[in-house]
Amino acid sequence: MKPSVDKLKSRRLSLTGKNSLTGFLFTLPFCIGLLLFFLPNFIQGVVFAFNQVGFEPGAFTLTYVGWDNFYYAFRTDLDYGNNLISSVSSLLYQVPVIVVSSIFFATILNRKFFGRMFVRGVFFLPVIIATGVVMKYFQLDSVTYGVLRGSTETSAIFSSSAIEEILINSGLNDGLVEVFVTISTNIFDLMWRTGIQTLILLAGIQSVPASLYEASSIEGASAWDNYWYITIPMLSPMIFVSLVYTIVDTFSDATNPVMSQIQTLVTSLDNGKASAMAIPFMLIILLVLALVFAVFALINRNSKPEKARR
């Protein structure tokens, strides 16, 4: 009853074909969504950048102006270039701080301790409160303002000038001191932006099969070994997600100088200029993401041989 080799071969080929069709079918809803909703609107946005946009009931009136809007952004507008640079440079310290602390928080929240449920609830509060209108009112309110914006008002110990002096006197590099001071004055703000990442990573930690830990513990691995050789590698896809999310979130946050500039232009219905400012900004985000993707691909390639041997 053995099927001939030829038959097996042809069947397998058709299976690969079938497989790739199934794969495509899984993504089909998204592809339709792209064609119906995302791409038309996105292209419209790009077209805006080359036009003077007017609004009529039910339609846009477009007057072609070529690259004028881009000239305006880079030559006429004094703030735009600086804002671009400052948002990229703030990314350099914000993203590592946020991602590392959320890995740390997720690890803590995965431990068993008294009141864990309560603490988990508290850690997630920023996600519920910090997105949206509630936060806007918070920044206007005098009582909450002091706590959320800069610790300088709430505690003298962390007032930046005192620490700055100590650090400079201890002979640290000026640049390093500046980075440290920026982080310490923004620590409340930064901690407030870890909620999403912490939860993504917590879900990731909990998806690690318990059998892996059992096996390694039987082999005599310590908790520390388990963490570095099982949890972190198994978590790396989710660390990647939180990295990407943090980058995009930092860029598209309403407090980002470029975003608020674009927001102002959209509010005053100057969509052409707004689009012209948004496009280079998106290109920069894409570039940063491409870098992150490349680095992760490299790490994956280097660690593959070990995995295969498993």
Add this chain to the structure above:
Amino acid sequence: MNIHNIRKKAGSFGFNLFFVLLLIGLIYIFIFPLLTIIITAISSPESSADPTVLWVPKKVSAVGIKTAMELMNFLPSLGLTAEISVLATLASCIACSLAGYGLARFKFPGKNLIFAFVVLTIVVPPIFLTNPSFVSFRYFDPLNIFSLTEPVTGFSSINLLDTVWTFVLPALLGVGLRGGLFIFIFRQSFLGMPKDLEEAARIDGCGAFKTYVRIIVPLAVPTFVTVILFSFIWHWNDFYYSAAYFMNDTRPLTVELSAIAETMYSSGMTGSIMGTSGTVTAYRTYIMAGCLLTIFVPLVLYLFLQRFFIESVERTGIVG
């Protein structure tokens, strides 16, 4: 007791102390604003800005909550927001997990291009799309189908504004609010899962879709819970799109909350807002009460969904 043991104990005590102190500090950072909201919302409007009151309100009253409910047109708004959030969350959870699974486990031509588009949808900020999508929903005409059928049907487009479809329709197709991010989260989480069970199921003759429902979904419960939670909260808290799409009497809670000051203005409370200090604090009470009303549902949902983060751990313990 030997010295080694004592040192070990002292070390773990020191670590635990550090751990507890750190937690207390972080809890303070995270919980302070919520406490402020609650305390201001339940204290009587006159006493809420009393400088001698820090944590315990002198006079508890429901006036703030009641007034905020009236100002925000609360029950209809709550219904609308809940409808949007629930439907769009379910829709985007299904569509995005399917797309994420397709991208994580299959090889097919054009896959990388599709993934590149997923990343693009993550990167494009909402503000870039609000105006074009507003017009496309006002005159909704996918691929010109309605224009072409106009002679028969008598209309060339549908107005989807002020309906939940503005959120649910894109979500059904995986391009809803932060849809790209959800596809990405699903893809990454499926990539990290062991393939063994799926392969076994496929060899036993289980179809691809059935494998997805029977094997993948139960395995990825933590990821699903995370996405459901995020999607629900982001839809609930969304302001950009909601403010653009809804202009009728019934608007999502965030839009009502944002307009609460103007509503006070137009409902004749105008004179009192900028008046004496007493009335300014009344204003503050109403706003905080509005904030409390807005975040109440996501808060309860989170407390409820939290359990699934732990339950799923036992399920994931695959043997083998």
